[in-house]
Amino acid sequence: MHILLVEDDALVASGIRAGLMTYDFVVDHASTLQAASQALEAVTTDVVILDRGMPDGDGLLLLEEWRSNGVETPVLILTARDAVRDRVDGLQGGADDYLVKPFDLEELVARLYALLRRASGRSSGVITHGALTLDPVSRQVSIDGVAVPLSRRELVLLEAFLYAPRSVLNADQLKDSLYGMNEDVESNALNVHIHHLRRKLGSGIIDTVRGLGYRLGKPEAVMLPQDAMKQTS
Incomplete structure (x- = not known):
């Protein structure tokens, strides 16, 4: 499956990408919101992993723009913002899931598969x-x-x-x-x-x-x- 990883920290992005590739995910990385929008238009993406604190703005604002333009690609917000208000804002802003850094790779993978399962209308993991x-x-x-x-x-x-x-x-x-x-x-x-x-x-x-x-x-x-x-x- 194709994942678009939107993350400005190169070291964090490299670690996530390497980890997901061990599960056979195809991962493209965007380090800015502008690059993320260009990538989403250029390739068929199954799930977006989206950070909020990006150098050119808040990832949540980009997500709200995507949703208002009819983009239905599942989005998991992955961020250090752990307040309840941040989680609520993220989910109400169009995110399908919300995970706080630091995180466990196994949990991230499980959440990605859950999003793919829901998007395809399946109830079982197998x-x-x-x-x-x-x-x-x-x-x-x-x-x-x-x-x-x-x-x-x-x-x-x-x-x-x-x-x-x-x-x-x-x-x-x-x-x-x-x-x-x-x-x-x-x-x-x-x-x-x-x-x-x-x-x-x-x-x-x-x-x-x-x-x-x-x-x-x-x-x-x-x-x-x-x-x-x-x-x-």
Whole structure:
């Protein structure tokens, strides 16, 4: 999933980014509110982590501007302002969650997954799709209880489809889920990852919608790869 981290302290931002990347999040960093707005317009973002005390203003004012302009991206305010009034102002100003520094990385990750779960209309942390099960925390994928090893990119791509099961996702949206703004992406990289998912999880796991993009296939299309079926027989 793609996270936009809005934080002016370079050391803090570096630590958060490194920690989130161990959970396979794709993280872009903006050190000013202006850069944050530009990034939000440039890439498809799943969750924004927003500091309040920024060099060019209060992050809450930017959030209120986003909400008034119809931006619905989930936002978690991450700040040192711990007064009850600050929390209330943040939530009433449009934040979906509020976490005070210093914080525990595990708690931040849990809150991010909760926001993603709510945004996709899911009630359970573990995602199921037919015989397929994905545990976002353990990063484990299985079909009928049999573990299916996926690369980091394949896992992130699968998550993007599972969190938007009824949506057609275009190539740019999918690339934003897989890569940061400053990463070099080969022209055929997305097609390669989709090919590998189809080979490992069944050819119908991802449907091509001609001229528009891709969407999650029907639950019954999920199946074990042939070599895994031989091992379980």
